[in-house]
Amino acid sequence: MTLRLFNTLSRTVEPFAPLAPPRVTLYTCGPTVWNYAHLGNFRTFVFEDVLRRYLEYSGYDVLHVMNLTDVDDRTINAARAAGVPLQAHTRPFAQAFFEDGDYLRIKPAHHYPAATAHVPQMVELVSRLLARGVAYRGDDGSVYFAIDRFPAYGRLSRVERRDLKAGARVSSDEYAKEDARDFVLWKAARPEDEAVGAAWDAPFGRGRPGWHLECSAMARHYLGDTLDIHAGGVDLVFPHHEDEIAQSEAATGRPFARFWLHGEHLLVAGTKMSKRYGNFLTARDLRDDGWDAAAVRYLFAATHYRKQLNFTDEALSAAAAGAQRLAEFRERLLSAPSAPPGRVADLARHIEQAFEARMDDDLDVAGAIGGIMTMVREVNAEIDLRGGMSVEERQTFLAALDRVTEVLQVVPAAEAVPEIEVTAGPMPAMEAALGGALPAGPGPGEDLRAWATRMAELRVACRRLRRWDRADLVRRLLEDQGFEVRDTRDGVRLVPGRRTPKGA
RNA sequence: GGCGCCGUAGCCAAGUGGUAAGGCAGAGGUCUGCAAAACCUCUAUUCGGCGGUUCGAAUCCGCCCGGCGCCUCCA
DSSP: OOOEEEETTTTEEEEOOOSBTTEEEEEEOOOBTTSOOBHHHHHHHHHHHHHHHHHHHTTOEEEEEEOBBOOSHHHHHHHHHHTSOHHHHHHHHHHHHHHHHHHTTOOOOSBOOBGGGOHHHHHHHHHHHHHTTSEEEOTTSOEEEOGGGOTTTTTTTOOOOOOOOTTOOOOGGGGGOSSTTOEEEEEEOOHHHHHTTOOBOOTTOSEEEOHHHHHHHHHHHHHOSSEEEEEEEGGGIIIIIHHHHHHHHHHHSSOSEEEEEEEOOEEETTEEOOTTTTOOOBHHHHHHTTOOHHHHHHHHHTSOTTSOEEEOHHHHHHHHHHHHHHHHHHHHHHHOOBOOOOSHHHHHHHHHHHHHHHHHBTOOHHHHHHHHHHHHHHHHHHHHHHSSBOHHHHHHHHHHHHHHHHHHOOSOOGGGSOOEEEEOOSOOSOTTTTTSOOOSSOOTTOOHHHHHHHHHHHHHHHHHTTOHHHHHHHHHHHHHTTEEEEEETTEEEEEEOOOOOSOO
16 A cells, blocks of 8 residues: 555646655745735645655655745835845744744744745856756846746646736736746846845846745755655646746756645635735634644644635634544543453554555545544444453554544644643531622632632532532533533533634 | 636535445433533435436536636735
8 A cells, every 4th residue: 555646747646656765855835924824825834744744654754845935026025114124024924934833733844945045056046047048138137937948838737828818917027028928037136125135146137036946946955856745735836836847847957846746725705815815814813712723733634635625613613623522532542441352452453554545545634534533433432332441452542543643633732721620628618608699700809710710619519518509500600701610520620611713 | 718626414524436434513312410521322315407328426428507726926
């Protein structure tokens, strides 16, 4: 059984094998750090994280590079608007990107090359293309790639030719091109660029790199001429990835990437999530609203990566409930009493086999979770039937469960939910409380948690005294403040109610 | 206009020729003083519509309807 992946180059699912096993070179297009990356961007990054983790699960040694685009029109415009140098503006957003990645449990890439730190590599690449005659200097001083000198142009996106709409506005730099379809490798410096330090000297003129250039130059610098896998969002297929192929292959004469993987868009109310439409949400929004990253990942995992996913609060809540069930199950597994061995070891084998079968089929994560959930039910039924499991069974199953969930990262951290637990201790003077009015919320100078703890103690006392009416009243007050009341064998546990986003 | 994708239960969704995974919600049950949580059971004769191919189709082909994406910055 081997991993099979949908390759955009062939538009078919192909068996995957790296050029030099066990090493797999993986290049993924990262964010443009002009602002916070939104959740749609992160859908792609999470997909790539699952890809990376599954390759590692499968025994490969992955070398992962993700670029940071820190010089382009948007970063320059934003820096100018803020009146600061380019990097003063981009650095905080790069930092925010890493924070969001940590929150979403994305495994860090081995390298995060920034475009501005690799200008020499890009200059070298442009020089090669000029020397080979596939690039030329336009009248405006910029350097362009001549796509009619690269016959394979269009192979990835299957765009034979870009038909400019009749009457479409042609931007000024279009006039400098020999062919309207040519794309810019190096943009001649403008005063606006100089103002924020976004211009560099080069043998072919002072300027800044075109967008596509950085990926070709940096991928080659860190991973060599030919990548095993290059991944990104579908919107990059054309022109970004098409242009990368043209630049790289024209320069090296070798295939640029063997597998091209593209993740589909995240939609909101049926439309692509985008800064431009204003319908976006950031990872930090979800974090600040109290959502566990596992819920977000579960939501993404529920839909295949090549299918559009419509984001809704309802879907996120449903995903959170599913993820929570996995956490509860894991807790139950840990605390199940000892019993003679049954069939749990068999189920452990099965959970991994089913997982691999689904994942090997072009990363069918949704199918993989279905298999895990089925095993959850089977093991629960075993615990119910036999009262527990053997120590060996527990270890075996837990190890298998952890191996598969390590790839998906859909199990909320056990300690993620701040709880209040009160057990029956020495009985304080409760007589008054058992009769008088009860505080419906925190008193002056008292925080919610202190009040809730006080009320929980009260409920324990009421229950011990069998004053069910008072115990019920206390529970209602706690529930009104958003706490879920769970009686335990010898006390009470309060769990903050499930959260919903304030707005999206 | 060109290229491509999608349409499966109340909601989300897997499944690409062999007779419908899974999750959420809902119903019943176990547990509980009552609850909550957890766990168990149940919930689509049917896969947008109409034709066709086939012993057999959600899965292949054609047409139609509905939705989305790319073709320009974009994950």
